[in-house]
Amino acid sequence: MTIRARLSLWYAGVLFATLMLMGTLLYYQLVLWPQRRELRAHTGRYRPPPPVRDDEEAVDPDVFEDVSGIVMWCGVPAALLAVAGGWWLMRKSLAPVAALSQAAERINERHLHERLPRSGSGDELDRLTEVFNAMLARLDDSFTRIRDFTLHASHELKTPLTVLCGETETVLRDPAIAPAERERAASQLDELRRLARIVDGLTLLAKADAGLVALTLTPVHLDDLTRDLYADTQLLAQASGLAVELSACEPATVPGDPHRLRQLLLNLADNAVKYNEPGGAIDMALRRLEGTAQFTIANTGPGIPPTDLHRVCDRFFRGDPAHGTEVEGCGLGLSIAQWIVAAHGGSLHIASVPTQRTTVTVRLPLAAPALAPS
Numbered sequence: 001m002t003i004r005a006r007l008s009l010w011y012a013g014v015l016f017a018t019l020m021l022m023g024t025l026l027y028y029q030l031v032l033w034p035q036r037r038e039l040r041a042h043t044g045r046y047r048p049p050p051p052v053r054d055d056e057e058a059v060d061p062d063v064f065e066d067v068s069g070i071v072m073w074c075g076v077p078a079a080l081l082a083v084a085g086g087w088w089l090m091r092k093s094l095a096p097v098a099a100l101s102q103a104a105e106r107i108n109e110r111h112l113h114e115r116l117p118r119s120g121s122g123d124e125l126d127r128l129t130e131v132f133n134a135m136l137a138r139l140d141d142s143f144t145r146i147r148d149f150t151l152h153a154s155h156e157l158k159t160p161l162t163v164l165c166g167e168t169e170t171v172l173r174d175p176a177i178a179p180a181e182r183e184r185a186a187s188q189l190d191e192l193r194r195l196a197r198i199v200d201g202l203t204l205l206a207k208a209d210a211g212l213v214a215l216t217l218t219p220v221h222l223d224d225l226t227r228d229l230y231a232d233t234q235l236l237a238q239a240s241g242l243a244v245e246l247s248a249c250e251p252a253t254v255p256g257d258p259h260r261l262r263q264l265l266l267n268l269a270d271n272a273v274k275y276n277e278p279g280g281a282i283d284m285a286l287r288r289l290e291g292t293a294q295f296t297i298a299n300t301g302p303g304i305p306p307t308d309l310h311r312v313c314d315r316f317f318r319g320d321p322a323h324g325t326e327v328e329g330c331g332l333g334l335s336i337a338q339w340i341v342a343a344h345g346g347s348l349h350i351a352s353v354p355t356q357r358t359t360v361t362v363r364l365p366l367a368a369p370a371l372a373p374s
């Protein structure tokens with residue numbers, strides 16, 4: 001229940017109690033007090049009124065009508081008017097709270113530079129808004145420092161990693177090295193390339209957070225990308241004996257960056273292959289649905305626990321099934337996929353039944369007919 005509704009109920013309860021008290025006082029003033037005053041005038045002292053016989057009434061009915069009429073025609077309208085006026089006053093006084101809540105809901109980690117509107121009245125709510133804005137400024141500064149550090153650190157790591165990879169590849173091309181040393185160098189090269197992929201992913205996400213990644217939006221045939229992905233996934237799945245199926249591939253053109261959209265699909269397919277089971281299956285489909293291109297990819301495997309579904313797109317998050325197996329990965333693939341989908345104005349949804357099936361659904365807006373190539 002909102003504060004406005006709760007205050008309105010309390011206010012109405014107080015008015016109802018006041019109305020009942022007013023009726024009681026009117027009854028005492030118009031009925032009981034005249035009787036006592038008349039007794040004192042005749043006897044000079046108070047004595048109880050004589051008992052009422054069965055064939056007569058204790059109080060004049062006209063008095064009851066007067067009391068009820070006063071309560072009905074004066075008290076009730078006054079109470080209704082007071083309730084309406086009180087509700088209007090509470091709505092007007094609490095309107096800044098509603099505006100403050102709506103403005104705060106629009107702020108997230110990408111819009112920390114925005115500030116909540118101040119009323120300028122200097123009251124408690126205006127002071128609270130000032131405190132919130134100061135807190136947002138501190139958070140914005142902290143996020144900016146973290147983003148700049150990640151961007152600069154990943155950029156500085158690229159050069160030494162490139163040098164190390166090149167030197168290791170040179171060692172592997174030397175036919176004179178011993179087999180044990182060759183195996184050691186090959187393992188080092190794999191780890192260096194994995195570290196390079198992590199650095200590339202961090203650089204991309206840091207640039208995306210800073211708004212430094214520019215997308216080249218052109219009409220993209222998503223069905224062509226899906227067929228290419230189907231062929232690539234079949235090659236990736238051969239080592240694990242996975243069955244890959246393309247159940248539907250309807251023509252769909254979306255405005256987007258071809259390179260980023262291909263990266264999105266490859267990330268999803270790579271996860272479907274890695275987090276699968278030997279002899280499992282992968283099913284992908286592309287359909288047109290309600291003005292969007294809907295791409296789905298489903299795979300068998302350990303699945304994702306319900307408690308982890310809301311975290312799978314967090315950076316560096318890897319669930320228990322990933323840690324419990326020898327699956328290569330750094331936990332950035334879905335974070336990058338989510339950013340690519342959001343940058344294209346789409347949505348990404350993941351559903352999973354543990355030990356059975358995991359389904360990723362991507363929806364992207366279709367290109368306008370004038371933009372779609374013939």
